[in-house]
Amino acid sequence: MPALDLIPRITLKAVQACSQADLDVFHAVLVKSPEVIPEGLPERIGRADTLTFVHVGTALAAIGALKRPPENYRIRKFTDAKTSERGSDYLIELGWVYVEEDFRGRRLSGAVVQSLLPIAALQRCYATSDATNHRMHSSLTRRGFQLTGQPFPSERDARPLVLFVRPPVPVTA
Numbered sequence: 051m052p053a054l055d056l057i058p059r060i061t062l063k064a065v066q067a068c069s070q071a072d073l074d075v076f077h078a079v080l081v082k083s084p085e086v087i088p089e090g091l092p093e094r095i096g097r098a099d100t101l102t103f104v105h106v107g108t109a110l111a112a113i114g115a116l117k118r119p120p121e122n123y124r125i126r127k128f129t130d131a132k133t134s135e136r137g138s139d140y141l142i143e144l145g146w147v148y149v150e151e152d153f154r155g156r157r158l159s160g161a162v163v164q165s166l167l168p169i170a171a172l173q174r175c176y177a178t179s180d181a182t183n184h185r186m187h188s189s190l191t192r193r194g195f196q197l198t199g200q201p202f203p204s205e206r207d208a209r210p211l212v213l214f215v216r217p218p219v220p221v222t223a
């Protein structure tokens with residue numbers, strides 16, 4: 051059995067409930083990700099919906115987020131991916147998943163995705179990922195996301211991205 055201080059502790063926070071210190075810590079980790087554009091990142095974090103913080107012991111080991119991007123942005127991504135799904139139907143994006151290097155390989159990216167699903171459960175949700183990021187693909191598909199469309203160039207450096215979509219979970223009586 052792992053020592054208690056090695057068990058990941060997951061904290062979800064609505065962005066509106068985050069302190070400036072929370073936002074700064076999230077930014078300090080996210081800005082290391084090769085998949086984000088650093089310009090304007092603090093403002094974009096401030097417009098997100100929910101942030102996930104995963105601590106192992108006292109260390110912040112992983113983060114992730116739910117975002118509500120503008121409709122024109124969503125439509126552009128879905129058009130770029132040449133999918134038959136419609137960006138206007140997918141209000142929520144799951145993204146900004148980042149695991150600190152010392153904590154990789156412990157399936158924390160799946161824990162981040164899993165933590166955010168209850169918030170997104172009743173709505174269609176999408177995610178994009180580098181086309182070669184097989185670990186992220188696995189964490190998404192294991193949790194109900196499906197690959198759709200074709201690879202398309204990222205806005206940051208034109209590396210190919212792929213699009214994943216997740217249907218809403220039906221409500222049962």
Ligand SMILES: CC(C)(COP(=O)(O)OP(=O)(O)OC[C@H]1O[C@@H](n2cnc3c(N)ncnc32)[C@H](O)[C@@H]1OP(=O)(O)O)[C@@H](O)C(=O)NCCC(=O)NCCS
Nearest residue numbers: 147148149154155156157158159160179184185186188192
């Ligand atoms: C991508 C990233 C989040 C993955 O986290 P990680 O700690 O490295 O990977 P995990 O331990 O969580 O493993 C994720 C999945 O990949 C699988 N995996 C591990 N090694 C793998 C490999 N070589 N090839 C394919 N899958 C692999 C794991 O089994 C796990 O799948 P499962 O849950 O279905 O069993 C992390 O590497 C990272 O932060 N990278 C930089 C930022 C980034 O690319 N973020 C994604 C933005 S969408």
